[in-house]
Amino acid sequence: MTNHLADEDFELLQIERTNGVAFVTIEAPPINVMTPSLFRELAKFGAQVAEDDSVRVVVLRSNDPDFFIAHFDVSAILSFPTDGPAQRPSEIGGFHLMCETYRKMPKATIVEIGGRVGGGGSELSMSCDMRFGAIGKTVVNQMEVPLGILPGGTGTQRLPRLVGRGRAMEIILGGVDIDAKTAEEWGYLNRALPPEELRPFVTDLAFRIAAFPPQAVALAKEAVNNADTLPLRDGLLEEQYLFQKLLRTDEAEPAMRNFLEIGGQTREGEIRMGQLAREIGGS
Incomplete structure (x- = not known):
């Protein structure tokens, strides 16, 4: 192989x-x-x-x-x-x-x-x-x-x-x-x-x-998979670490700013969060 x-x-x-x-x-x-x-x-x-x-x-x-x-x-x-x-x-x-x-x-x-x-x-x-x-x-x-x-x-x-x-x-x-x-x-x-x-x-x-940030998809999957293999406390610690890693990627800040610009944290935007998430990814 x-x-x-x-x-x-x-x-x-x-x-x-x-x-x-x-x-x-x-x-x-x-x-x-x-x-x-x-x-x-x-x-x-x-x-x-x-x-x-x-x-x-x-x-x-x-x-x-x-x-x-x-x-x-x-x-x-x-x-x-x-x-x-x-x-x-x-x-x-x-x-x-x-x-x-x-x-x-x-x-x-x-x-x-x-x-x-x-x-x-x-x-x-x-x-x-x-x-x-x-x-x-x-x-x-x-x-x-x-x-x-x-x-x-x-x-x-x-x-x-x-x-x-x-x-x-x-x-x-x-x-x-x-x-x-x-x-x-x-x-x-x-x-x-x-x-x-x-x-x-x-x-x-x-x-x-x-359409979503690929590193966020990858590390979110890793964090969820950890629930199968790690004790809860270890899984929570790893979740915190992976969250901190993603904050330091090039994709996180632009995506969060885009979220705010297109209606995040407004009543109108939050009511349609599923569609708003799609718009952030551009899909």
Whole structure:
């Protein structure tokens, strides 16, 4: 994974870069199974885009109306080595590293789930910052336990953090389908939208975030991620530090002055704060 790949060299990913957003469309027919080849391409792209300052937001999506990513390739799992006893690793493995790359990269990662997502596809989705689904189309499933295994690509750790322990147990141990509205209510999806609204909503949100100061996006994401790993006091101290860092960037003062000039801290401006924020970014 040392050689750089141009966007057009990816075979299973269609990549379009527009105004700071990388739209990554997964094209792995017939049902977007996470084959080793798709895994390698997603890992490769993630490693490359994490270092690309021209990209501020990454959107993962699929044009298959029924599938985002089905699950990891079971045929490939059957070929995993099983000689000798299981060994407890000292380092996280390649799939975990790929998921962590999307979780930790200094840019927003958004998943547009227009169909079914399961297994390793769900684990990648849970590692990203935001997930949006389509009512009547999006279905979440972790099907590993019925197959005699478990979600081994971050799922047992990420899912309880999103939906809570009991609901994670229902999904993982039950192997049940979770529809879009339930996934939204449980916290797996940010929003469940009518199918025709899903792509326009995600696209608009991506461009909105990409218009904001990139260092603010990156460090705000880092601060939120710290809530998963740091004790509260340490997280608060790190939040103060990151706030001070952002005050010293070239972007902060002009953005704050612009806020005041276009109506911030006035009754008229504050009532429409969401739109005012968009105007600050110029999106």
